[in-house]
Amino acid sequence: MHRLHPLILGLAGSLLILPLAAEAGAPTDQLRAASEKVIRILDDPALKSDGKALERQAGVRAAVADLFDFNELSRRALGRHWRPLSEAEREEFVLLFRTLLERTYLPRIRLYQGERVRFVGESVDGDAAAVQARVLNRRDQEVPVIFRLNRRGEHWLIFDVSVEGISLVSNYRAQFDQIIQRASYQGLVTRIRQKLATGDAVDEAGFPAATKPK
Template identity: 40%
Template sequence: MRRLAILVVSFFLLTLSVAAQAGASVTEEVKKTVDHVVQIVSDESMKQPQKEPQRRAQLKKAIGAIFDYGEMAQRSLGRHWKDRTPAERKEFVSLFETLLENSYSGKIESYHNEKIEYLKETVEGDYAEVRSKVITPKRDEYTLDYRLLKKGGKWMVYDVIIEGVSLVSNYRGQFGRIIANQGYPALVKKLRTKSNEIKAL
């Protein structure tokens, strides 16, 4: 149960990154986005069943604005990316975006007053990492680090590290095994099916 709770909160906290503003640190921008998402999931007026579509739309917009889906999709596909045509790459990014953006909406909404402590930020050129610690109401703790890339003057998350495990590396392993055993078309078929299931909810 503890591990499930960590995963539930973790995906909520995966929705963290934002365009950097002049004079603000990467950590300050991450915190600003955290506060925004917390506001959405904590708004009592938005918790009514009839408000679910509106609430989900707000969360989708927030997530879509802060994740570099193209970068994440390319890194998740790894060495197989270079073999894809422009059309295949476009479709894969779209399917990957739907997977991340919608799969765990219910889990994102399971936020319950977790405390976030920002520990350290490192910036090297166009790359940055913000390290943080999440403390649950029961005082359980786990690390959550964000890797960001600056594109067009904006800091965008391209990977999230939960307790030392990379989200992108995890997907790359899953996708790589499917491609090795069944081929790339099988992976796309699975992602299409999942995407259709999500959109039908």
């Protein structure tokens, strides 16, 4: 069993607060811009107290809100179960899944302890891109990370993040497929709503923990 690194998995939090330094193209430039916004929020003395935690999270959420393609992320996370859904059901799921991700990972911005990111490559193929990076912690240990993005108009939006070979989308797809197979799509929706109502994090409240692919 291998749990995803809590810092790196903070999609709207931890990874995007790390200082970015490297020459790169448009996809990496957008990651850098979001990072700078988040750093300004976390460095704000007025938001550093524990009593300002929710306000700090709200600031980070706003800073990275336009960086993710939640429609594409949701479609890929549901896999084959996405196609039969009506437009209304798809809109409902995107909102639920986005809220689930934010509730799970935004609080983890508090775990930042000075990690650094080193970009090692960027590849662009038409409207798809992948940005390869290494996260260096205080013990000089490197963790490989890959951001996958699609071009939407003039912007590049993240639809997946892989850490040490573990894809966020693939991990959720496996969990969601298992629940739908055992119950139904509505059973999955009900379960997500229950998680949100209780405030539990998805990997700490009954969903399978992440594992490395065999």
